[in-house]
Amino acid sequence: MKAPKPPKSLEELISRANDIAGLSIVELAGRYSLNVPKDLTKNKGWVGQMLEYVLGATASSKPVPDFELLGVELKTIPISKLGKPLETTFITSTPLLNISGAKWEDSVVKKKLRNVLWVPILSCKSIPFPNRIIGTGFLWELDKELEKTLKNDWEEQMELIALGMVEKITANLGTALQIRPKAASSSSVTNAIGKHGKVIQTNPKGYYLKKEITQKILDDQFRL
Template sequence: MKKAPVSPKTVEELMQRANDMAGLTLGQVADTHNITTPIDLKRDKGWIGQLIEHELGALAGSKPEQDFLHLGIELKTIPVDDNGKPMETTYVTVAPLINIQGLTWEESIVYHKLQTVLWVPIQGNRDIPVAQRQIGTPILWSPNDDELALLKQDWEEIMEFIAIGEVQQLTARHGEVLQLRPKGANSRSVTQSIGKDGIKELTNPRGFYLKISFTQAILSRFFN
């Protein structure tokens, strides 16, 4: 693998790079960095995101901060079908399950990460070989007042469940635009959470995800 590109110094530079990538295939981008493209993504679920991070010079890796912290921008690749509809929910960050007393929406990592997002749509059809999947036009998005209000409402409702020890009752159906789902390598992954009587218990780690209808509305607004 060649040395990672230097991180862009300005938003304009980042957008120029992202726009230069549009229309290329994942294989073409991977080849410029001497990175081998996997045959499929069964064992390499995060490969596309890592490739785009590498190409654009993102710095955060798996740290709970924005990918371009110095620019205040989070990077999200999003697989879309032939109609430009997102094919899966979008992972935002791990949910805190203990030590959450007094935590407000404005202090949350979800709020921080979703301030400004660079969306990079990518062909997601399973029948297109990974190397031949095309990268789409990037979108720089910040939530409007309505979107922020929906996100805040869902976040507060979900955090209330966690705070009263009801995390097990939360399903992916909860939340209008934001949902909580198990997030771990497998069902054996466990972490501490608040139990029924405030006593800590073990549960699967959870992550916040944006629902497809929410991200679809974002893409539609920009592309129509």
């Protein structure tokens, strides 16, 4: 089966999401002759990439929502049988240089989270990776209350980066948004602002949405 063209409307996007709900990863991959890895050890983002392909996302690695024409980001949530998120949700990479004058309103985090198509994936350890089930996707819009919290977290952490204190940022910071290392291995390094404005080497970082937030999003949608 050929890769779908980008959806032209929200209705078309959600229709595509509904069409794949209930399928296992291997069943969906089979529709498009995609090879399924045995596990995610070296293929962390594979499920999201497959869904981007199947649903017609266009952004690839660009700092814009996955469905550019619709302004919608695609995010998967691995969940337990009880509907509990199993991990935090990666949003985008964290800029560590040239951040003077950066504003929340222009941030990639806000652009990515303004409108999201969430797709839960039943991902219990007892279920082999290829047999994990794709749940019912749903559209979600960032509300003012959560945006205020995210903005506060983002500004606090960006200030630390600007002050050369990136090494002091831990996953405990932030009510909704956290910054954590984002790299294939701990040996990966990139440039960042250090003390007195000098450039230092540190692990690449990423913004993540905490599990408490995605839990609330799921609860609000499915009334768990």
